[in-house]
Amino acid sequence: MAITFKKAPVVQEGDPITSAQHNALAQAFNDRILSGLGDCAWRIIYYMCGWMRQIRNPSFSGGGPIGLWPYADEWFRIYAYLDPRKTGAEWPVTPPGEEEGVNLNSPIGAFVFGNDRANLLAEDLRVADGNEILLWLPKPAGVFGPPETDEEFWLLAKYQRGAFDPVANAYFTPALRAAQEHEKIRYHPKLRYLKSYGGFLPTREECPMGCGDATADQPETRRFKVFFTPLPEAQRRRAEAGLEPLPVKNYSGFCPFGSPGATESDCNGASIAGIGYGKFWYRIYAWDENGNAVEIERLSTADYIEGPYKGGGVISHDQGEQLNQTLNYFIKNFRGSAAQRDSEDWDPELTSFDFEKFFSGQYFLAPALGRMDSNGGLDAIYPAFQIAAPAGGAGVPSGTKATKLESGATFHQIAGGFVLGGVFAAAAGLKAPVTIEVLANDAPVHTFDLTPDNQKNASSIRYFDQVPEAVKVSLRVASTADLAPGGRLHFEIAELWKMKPSVPDAYAVIRAASSRGGDGCNLDEDGIDLPSPRTISDAYFKTGCIVNPGAAGLATIGENSIVNNPIYEAMRQLIVDHGRLAQKDNLVGYEVANGKSVLYYKRYAYGLNNEAFDIFAGLGPSPDRIPNGEIKPGIQYVVKGGPIEYDGRLIQANQRFEGKFGAKAFTSHGGQVYELDGIRLVAPKQGTTNRWCLFFSLNGYRPVETSLWKEELYDNTIVLHQRAHTLTVELAGNGIFPPKRDLNDHFTLGQRHALISEAPPGYIYAKGINGRHSLEREAQRDFYRSCQIYQAPHEIESITAEPDDVVEVTLRGRLRHTDQAPDAIANDPTTWTFLDHERYRTDENAIMDYLRYRATGKHCKEASELYTATDQDGSPVIDPDTGEEIKVGYPFQIGDLGANNNVGVFGSDRPKGCCLPRSYFVRLVPEVYEDQNDDQDIEDAGVEVEPYCQMELYLRAICGGFVDEKTSLELCDTDSPLMDYTFQNLCFDAIGQKWLDILPEKLKPSPFGGHSPLPRT
Structure with missing residues (x-):
């Protein structure tokens, strides 16, 4: 069956954006996400995990296991939903870098609190500390105060911008440093922080000799040729300035510290420990004698491009730029308060920071x-x-x-x-x-x-x-x-x-100018409720410096907690606006009614009955009553407690009604109004859709304290596991199967036994994995039925909440199930006896197995049904003594483990059924109300920047799941496999540059690109 997608429309530069154009673009994304092709929904969640993995340090004492790290996705399970506007709670409660405190090696931990090994100061010290970056000046009597005269503003600008000597290549640039210093946060290419999932990408050529660090348990680390090529535009600029052309820069990488290859330079160039990928610089790192990665060279991204490489397609990550996306999400809030933006007469030209003028002109704080x-x-x-x-x-x-x-x-x-x-x-x-x-x-x-x-x-x-x-x-x-x-x-x-500012520069200006200073005990200014951000840009354009009349520096970082930092809060909001995770303990019920799956979840994270930890905020109906005068058209409501009068009719308690256009108010006769359903499949007048989809990952378990598979040690510590790879011998290899080292590195980080494999459904059979079976013929067929590639996520039809602490999630169809499952299923685990004879694992029977286990103690199905043994021709094997067909069973449910697994090496410590679910929710791109005309009238919805931030994020996340036709054809004569897209290659093929612009080309924006269109819309 052919699969077709909505084609994104080609529009003319300068034309106003119409609802039809916007909706066609949104549908182009949504069609691809819902199709399952490219594993888009899975890749979006993976991309979000690049921010927040392992955000807290382990405990080495107290009640928990010694040295056990918190859950890898602890933040996504619980603290993602801690809204600082709804609670004064702080998290963590111990100091950063210490036991159970913020992990300073995580991206957001390093950004906020700094990292000594990276020589990165905490944000409050590097952005505006009163030392390198001044906001106030010394005044008489030894005090500091804000500048007041033109002369003082001119002097302050000098302090803030610093100087640059191009001849000596010497610089002291406080404002640029404030914007760029977070680029020191970088990770080894194998590690998953700040990455998209990637795909089979053009890669570096492997050196003939590896790193020389092979052991009995681990193979030798491979070494690669790394090089950077000057851009033609950079060479032209240097020629015009009378400077020598830039050379190609050659290195070899990335051997671990202590390995022979870490200090050798016999392959392509000097050995390096890693590369820091930033908006402005490629930072080149080498190991020092103490095992620290220190910066040894810096190459401008305006002058150089890495590669281009022509190595064969090897699966690898692409750089995700999640931190700069966070900064973009932070600055876009500075366009007027939430109340102003909700007003029908809101004019961003009057309230917003003037991003258009800022990004299109010379940066006044350039050195x-x-x-x-x-x-x-x-x-x-x-x-x-x-x-x-x-x-x-x-x-x-x-x-x-x-x-x-x-x-x-x-x-x-x-x-x-x-x-x-x-x-x-x-x-x-x-x-x-x-x-x-x-x-x-x-x-x-x-x-x-x-x-x-x-x-x-x-x-x-x-x-x-x-x-x-x-x-x-x-x-x-x-x-x-x-x-x-x-x-x-x-x-x-x-x-x-000569320099035009970029998104990080806007962050530095806005962050320093808007901070309220103080001790950081409350959320510092994040723009959401700021009514006049325009004053920040007006002051910058008038004085050429960052002006903050109310504070001499940023609010100091709290002793322990990270939640009051506005960049952390921007990251939190960016993630939960587009994705959610409900852990297994939140799932409390399941049924099939009218051919549709219905799932029941506890609304609040970690068993807390607290709106500050609401997993379904923005998905389900709001738990708050609707104030009079705020009824919105096209939204479904329910009346509670007594009757109301609305739109000329009396509506009794527990009755439902739909909001009408122009009828915002109601008269209460003892009743209150609540939202009925959080999902909007069709955009109402003046509104947008709110569509979400859902997929699951499934993990095994064994409830024995000494077991490798116990929930605390296994299920709770892994993310996005691919059950079809569990314990497969085909990744690390054995005497029968040669190793697939690139896949093993990418999926399992090089494990000898594939306990954890972060691989999307599309890679279940990558490079022939699970292709040669030790299973019998019919068991093989069941494996393929269970483990299908490009599994489409499930679109949600409605989310209601009665009672308030449980949400009912109804899908538009039914979860994947076997043909043995009944057509209708009641929400009663004690009646689900058919699960005992299901032939293979599916999403549906895993969820039901889990719920039955929690309700009755009966373990999830852990052994297969019996299959007829067959010979090489597929004929049944007959027992010569009985004359009957020989039956074969397996000590695992089909689809719970890899087809060729080594579960036997664990003896009796083998997992029970693979049935512990994680539920991942992904937001589809909102569509706006479409009235079949291009006129702007009162019924239309204003398009703001958020959907375009969302689409840029999704494009970065999903592009590795699609074939790069141009590069694949260029390398076809090298016997290379098909190549997948990197984000830079996708942009270059589409628009001739490395990234998306923040402004139209005619305004000649910064060469460093952006993450959405102009963020004041």
Whole structure:
């Protein structure tokens, strides 16, 4: 059967976005997710796990097992739903880096609290600490305070931007460092932090010799050729500036510390420990003598691209950029308060940080031109000019140019790669207003007035976001300057590195300018309730610096807790807006009615009856009553406690009704109104859809304290396990099956026995795994029925909640099941006797097995049915003594383990049935109300940026599941297998660049790309 997808529409640049265009794009994503092809839903959840794996340290004392790590997905199970706006709870409760505290090797732990091994300070110290990055200036009497005068703002900008000497390649750049320092958070290519799942990608060529670290239990680590190629545009820029061309940079990697290959340079180049992939830099790391990975070189992403590699398609991860996505999700909140955005007359032009102007112009906190002095110090250069009052008190004639204090020249030549960023002007003894002209190559580019105060003093700051680089700059009076004797006009120009800001730069400006300071005991400003973010950008454009009148620095990091950090909160919100996890203990019931599966879940995480831990917030109906005046069209409601009057009719308690367009209010006669269903399959007027899908992972168990398979040690510590690979011998290899090292590294991190395999359904049979069977013929067929590739997730039809602490999740169809299962199933585990004879594992019988186990203590089915033994021709094998067909059974349910498994090596310690479920929920891209016209009217829904953030995230997550036709055809003569897409290759094929832009091309945005369109929409 052919599978077709909605085609994303091609639109014309500059055209307004219509509801039909938006919905077609959303449907193009949703069709692919719901089809199962490419394992999109699975890959989206995997991508989210790249933020939050192992976010807390283990316990080495107390009540738990010694040294046992918390659940790998503990955060996703519980603390993802801890909403700091609904509770004052803190988490964790012990200091970061210590026992049970935040794991400083996790991405968000390192971002917030820092990491000593990476030489990364905590966020409050590296963004605005009052030392390198000043927000306030010293005042009289030894105190600090916010800048108040033009001169103080100009001085503060100097402190914040620092300097860069391109000749000596020396730099001190506080603002850029605040934006870029988190790029030090990087991980070995095998590790799963900050990665997408990837696929069969063009890879580095393997060196002839490995790392020389083979042991009896572990094979030798492979070594690879690594290189970086200069971009043609970078070479062109250097040629125009008269600089030598950039060389190709060659290395070999990534041998573990202590292995012979970690210090050898006999393959391609110097041995390196790893690469840090950031928005601005490739950071090259090598091992020091203590086993620390230290940065030895830095290559600009604007100058270099890694590869391009032509090695055969080997399964590998792609860089995910999850931290920069988090920063994008943080800054997009600075567009007006939630109440303002909910208003029908909200105008983001009036309330939002002016992202369009910010991203399309010169960055005013780019470093100034600097020069190394004879002592090795770096001095920022701000060329100064002046016009002095003529002798005798005559006025300065119009057209008079200012002269440089240093040389007496009337112009300054801006260096290559730098631009005229701004001008500071001050007057002393000025008796009347005067007009100043700024000239570039003798052509006026800006005009402003200096108006004296009562003391005949005046000052002004002007910044320029669109000025050519490498011009001759001069200043002149465009009207007569009436100066008192001894008076003068003084000017300084800011010669800034040519640079347009990126998302991390916007983060640094907004974070430092919006922080409320203090002790961090409450959630620091995250923009959600800020009514006037426009003041932040207005102050930046006016003064050229980060302005925070209320705080000298960021709120200090709390002693233990991470939840009050707004970047952590942006990460939390980004994940739960698009994905959820319900652990097995939340699943409490199952039935099949009218051909549809219905699942029952406890609403709150970890058994807590607390709205601050609501797993189904935004999926199910809100537990809060609906205030009068907030009935929305197309939403289903239920009345409780008494009657109400709505839209001209009386509605009794427990009756349901649908909101009508234009009818927002009701009259209560003792009744209250609640949402009935959280799912919206069709967009109502002024609204959007809220569609979600669901899939499961299943794990085995054995309830014995000394067992390897006990829940605390096995089920609770693994994520997204592929049951069809459990204990397969085909990954690590044995005497019969050769090893598949790349798959074993990717799926199991190199395990000798495949206890855990993070592989999506599409890779169940990758490179022939599970293809050669030790199972009998009919058992093989059952294995294929059980373990199908590209299993489609289940779309949810409705989510209701009665009683309030349990939600009822009805699917649009039925879970995958055997043909032995009855057509209707009651929610009563004691009646599910047919499970004892199910021939193979399915989602349905696993969930029912689990619920029966919890309800009755009867273990999940752990042995197969009996199968007829067959010979090589497929004919039954007959017992010569009895004349009957020989029957064969297996000590595992078909589909619970790999087809060729080594469960026998564990003796009696083998798992019970693979039935412990995790339920993963993925949000589909919202569609808007479509009224069949392109006119903007009151019934239309405003499209905000969130769906576009979602689609960019999903595109990064899923692209590795699809074939890169262009690269595959280019390498077809090398006998390479088909290649899958990397995000950069996908963007390059689609739009000719490495990433998506944050602004239209005509506005010439930053070359570093973004993660959604303009985030103020």
